[in-house]
Amino acid sequence: MVYQWLYSLADQFSAFNVFRYITVRTFIAFFTGFFLCLIWGPKFIQKLKEKHFGQSIRDDGPQTHKKKAGTPTMGGWLILLSTLVPLVLWIDVMNPLVIGSVLITWGFGLIGYLDDYLKVSKKNSKGLSGKVRLVGEFFIAIATLAVLIQYYNLSTVISVPFVKSLAFDLGFYYALFGGMVIVGTANAVNLTDGLDGLAIVPVIVAATTLGLFSYIVGHASIASYLQIPHVSGAGELAPLAAAMVAGGLGFLWFNTYPAQVFMGDVGSLSLGGFLGSMAVFTKNEILMVLLGGIFVVEALSVITQVISFKLTGKRIFKMAPIHHHFELGGMTETKIIVRFWIISILLAVLSLATLKLR
Numbered sequence: 001m002v003y004q005w006l007y008s009l010a011d012q013f014s015a016f017n018v019f020r021y022i023t024v025r026t027f028i029a030f031f032t033g034f035f036l037c038l039i040w041g042p043k044f045i046q047k048l049k050e051k052h053f054g055q056s057i058r059d060d061g062p063q064t065h066k067k068k069a070g071t072p073t074m075g076g077w078l079i080l081l082s083t084l085v086p087l088v089l090w091i092d093v094m095n096p097l098v099i100g101s102v103l104i105t106w107g108f109g110l111i112g113y114l115d116d117y118l119k120v121s122k123k124n125s126k127g128l129s130g131k132v133r134l135v136g137e138f139f140i141a142i143a144t145l146a147v148l149i150q151y152y153n154l155s156t157v158i159s160v161p162f163v164k165s166l167a168f169d170l171g172f173y174y175a176l177f178g179g180m181v182i183v184g185t186a187n188a189v190n191l192t193d194g195l196d197g198l199a200i201v202p203v204i205v206a207a208t209t210l211g212l213f214s215y216i217v218g219h220a221s222i223a224s225y226l227q228i229p230h231v232s233g234a235g236e237l238a239p240l241a242a243a244m245v246a247g248g249l250g251f252l253w254f255n256t257y258p259a260q261v262f263m264g265d266v267g268s269l270s271l272g273g274f275l276g277s278m279a280v281f282t283k284n285e286i287l288m289v290l291l292g293g294i295f296v297v298e299a300l301s302v303i304t305q306v307i308s309f310k311l312t313g314k315r316i317f318k319m320a321p322i323h324h325h326f327e328l329g330g331m332t333e334t335k336i337i338v339r340f341w342i343i344s345i346l347l348a349v350l351s352l353a354t355l356k357l358r
Contacts, residue, residue, distance in 0.1 A: 002089045022215065022235045029086035030242040037082035037250025045254060045261045048072035053120050055262050071259060074116050076267020078254075079247035080109055086243035095236040096152040097281045100144050102240075104277045107140035108186050109270030116264040127265070137186060141179035141273070145280070149175055154281075159229055161287050161354050181285045182276030188295035189272030191302055191321045196259035197252055198323060198337050202294045202344035203271045204248040209291055209348045210278040211241025216355070217282050226355050229283045237281060244274055257334050291351040294344050298322055
């Protein structure tokens with residue numbers, strides 16, 4: 001926590017007083033993470049190539065994806081490592097909510113890494129068993145939330161957007177509910193990661209929005225004015241979100257079409273876990289359905305496809321997730337990607353509008 005040391009020198013150097021402000025540290029964390037990712041990117045991608053960590057393509061996937069086989073994967077590590085330095089330099093790592101977010105993000109990232117490694121080593125697209133993945137994800141999420149509820153007074157109340165008087169206190173069962181939000185978000189982001197740059201921009205947009213929410217709910221006066229729940233210490237999540245956004249933007253530099261690197265499950269699961277934890281810690285669990293609408297639709301397309309095929313033997317979509325349906329329908333990959341980006345931005349604006357409509 002270098003910023004605390006710098007702030008302690010404010011008596012000798014008055015300019016260092018700026019490090020007491022979350023907003024200043026948020027901007028510094030952003031630029032630190034972005035430029036580190038940009039600098040490390042080329043060497044990191046080269047290392048992945050040298051280790052032959054190439055992407056395996058589904059046999060039943062769109063034929064146009066065959067040319068992407070062998071593209072370096074596990075690029076999510078680039079994002080995580082780029083956020084690690086700002087975390088140590090500019091963020092209070094002793095903040096319970098920061099610790100919780102980091103544990104979930106890196107825990108999910110390790111599960112994703114195991115999945116990626118099995119895919120790469122076996123040269124197939126199956127990877128880790130779905131049941132094993134879910135058990136690991138639920139354990140990390142629920143255990144983290146349980147500790148925060150028990151020892152750090154994490155609120156167990158769920159507020160319903162647009163209805164100020166409607167709220168539910170789940171007590172210790174909130175750990176299960178919050179775990180479902182986090183795991184659901186992580187796997188929805190994982191399903192969305194199927195085209196070059198498709199998942200990372202909605203993640204960036206959602207993380208930016210949740211970072212703003214974290215600052216607002218962490219500021220007692222602003223939260224009181226907007227009549228939203230105040231969460232003590234949540235403001236410290238803002239620079240963490242900024243670092244994650246910066247890492248995502250740096251990664252997009254290399255992931256944009258045609259991609260030089262894929263984030264892999266280590267990236268999609270960790271980023272999804274981060275978004276889910278941010279939604280839980282800022283008390284926007286239900287709003288995440290709107291903010292992460294792109295991810296929700298992608299997940300629902302897979303669920304309805306599976307249910308329809310099992311019950312009727314017929315498929316609703318040409319292929320699931322739904323971005324493949326549009327792809328097989330003749331829409332170009334870049335058009336699908338950009339339109340999904342636009343929708344994610346619109347959903348973020350709608351989510352921010354709820355601040356005055358609750």
